[in-house]
Amino acid sequence: MLQSIFAIFLFQLVGEMVQKYFALTVPGPVIGLVLLLLAMLASDRIGNKPAAQLKQNLVLTAETLLGHLPLLFVPIGVGVVMHITLLEDQLAAVLGVVFIGTVLTVGFSALLMEKLQGRGDDNG
Amino acid sequence: MADEQKLYSIWVYLQAEPLFWLTLTIGAYLVGDYCYRRSGLFPLFNPVALGIIIVSSVLLLFDVQYERYFDGAKFIHFLLGPATVALAIPIYRKWDLILNHGRAILTTVLLGSCFAILITWGLASLFGLEREIVLSLLPRSVTAPIAMGVSELIGGIPSLTAIITIITGIIGAAFATFTLDLLRVKKMSARGFAIGLASHGIGTARAMSRNETAGVFAAVAMGLSGIVTALIVPLMIFLLQI
Numbered sequence: 001m002l003q004s005i006f007a008i009f010l011f012q013l014v015g016e017m018v019q020k021y022f023a024l025t026v027p028g029p030v031i032g033l034v035l036l037l038l039a040m041l042a043s044d045r046i047g048n049k050p051a052a053q054l055k056q057n058l059v060l061t062a063e064t065l066l067g068h069l070p071l072l073f074v075p076i077g078v079g080v081v082m083h084i085t086l087l088e089d090q091l092a093a094v095l096g097v098v099f100i101g102t103v104l105t106v107g108f109s110a111l112l113m114e115k116l117q118g119r120g121d122d123n124g
Numbered sequence: 125m126a127d128e129q130k131l132y133s134i135w136v137y138l139q140a141e142p143l144f145w146l147t148l149t150i151g152a153y154l155v156g157d158y159c160y161r162r163s164g165l166f167p168l169f170n171p172v173a174l175g176i177i178i179v180s181s182v183l184l185l186f187d188v189q190y191e192r193y194f195d196g197a198k199f200i201h202f203l204l205g206p207a208t209v210a211l212a213i214p215i216y217r218k219w220d221l222i223l224n225h226g227r228a229i230l231t232t233v234l235l236g237s238c239f240a241i242l243i244t245w246g247l248a249s250l251f252g253l254e255r256e257i258v259l260s261l262l263p264r265s266v267t268a269p270i271a272m273g274v275s276e277l278i279g280g281i282p283s284l285t286a287i288i289t290i291i292t293g294i295i296g297a298a299f300a301t302f303t304l305d306l307l308r309v310k311k312m313s314a315r316g317f318a319i320g321l322a323s324h325g326i327g328t329a330r331a332m333s334r335n336e337t338a339g340v341f342a343a344v345a346m347g348l349s350g351i352v353t354a355l356i357v358p359l360m361i362f363l364l365q366i
Contacts, residue, residue, distance in 0.1 A: 029204070033347065037216055040212065062214065066207060070175075071150065072329070073290075073326050073329060075201040082190040101264075102265070102296050104239075104243050106296060106323070107303050107318070109235075109239070109318035114311050116231055117313065
């Protein structure tokens, strides 16, 4: 458990450093995600034993961490409620744009994706 | 009287400590989760939205500054970074499936991101919003740090974009399932991908808590659409002369 937490923190740290160094708009943790993914895919090719063990550990830690992912958005969401007055009289219009826009985007993307995938199984 | 004073001093002590706010946040979320399950997974009762409403009500009721709350709750907020990195693990496990759908993924992310920006622009113009607010709205479908960066670049108001982005996420999390059921989209990969594309991390969190395939595709969509949107929004502003 501790090794996998260390690995996750380390990849985030490297991601943040890369982001700052190259002044990228992509957030550090997303860069960390990509780097960790690449590292795991690369270690499959090399196939050494400690790496395989760490990967097993990572699977368990990720399950714990991602199990209640929505909880992690509560603190920032509360900030939105407390600062909603910033929008003043435009609040209703903004909410309308966001609601209609989001629902239509979800629908459009899902139908397009399903069409492009054709038949075939997706539970692999 | 002495008792009241004692209670008051306990309250003063507690609200300065992270423990109280952490307990409240987790408790509010659990109550939200419980209501959501009891309501037969009714979309408006989703755990994030309910958790946020409960915590906000407490803050407003007891006249607590957000900064004070966040000073405690930041430990939960901190975990967002590691959790984002940890998304690499389920993506790794579904890697072959992702490669199989490579072309569909790339096409959908390009067209879907353009659609999200254009529909936002169209609706915002239709509703007669001010230019600065329209600009702040454009990058709203992607994860907050990217959206804020784009907003700043194009002359929007980053803090407003942050708020709109979070609202987008919550609306996506609350209404995507309903929309997708209505449109009879069955494939978990397509459902998840659309949620991640339209409502970034909050949508992804929601998808991940329901189905692993949907969650993984949502995470992939969130990452890719973030990059695509960062590149496309400035280009579109130039082309549409906004």
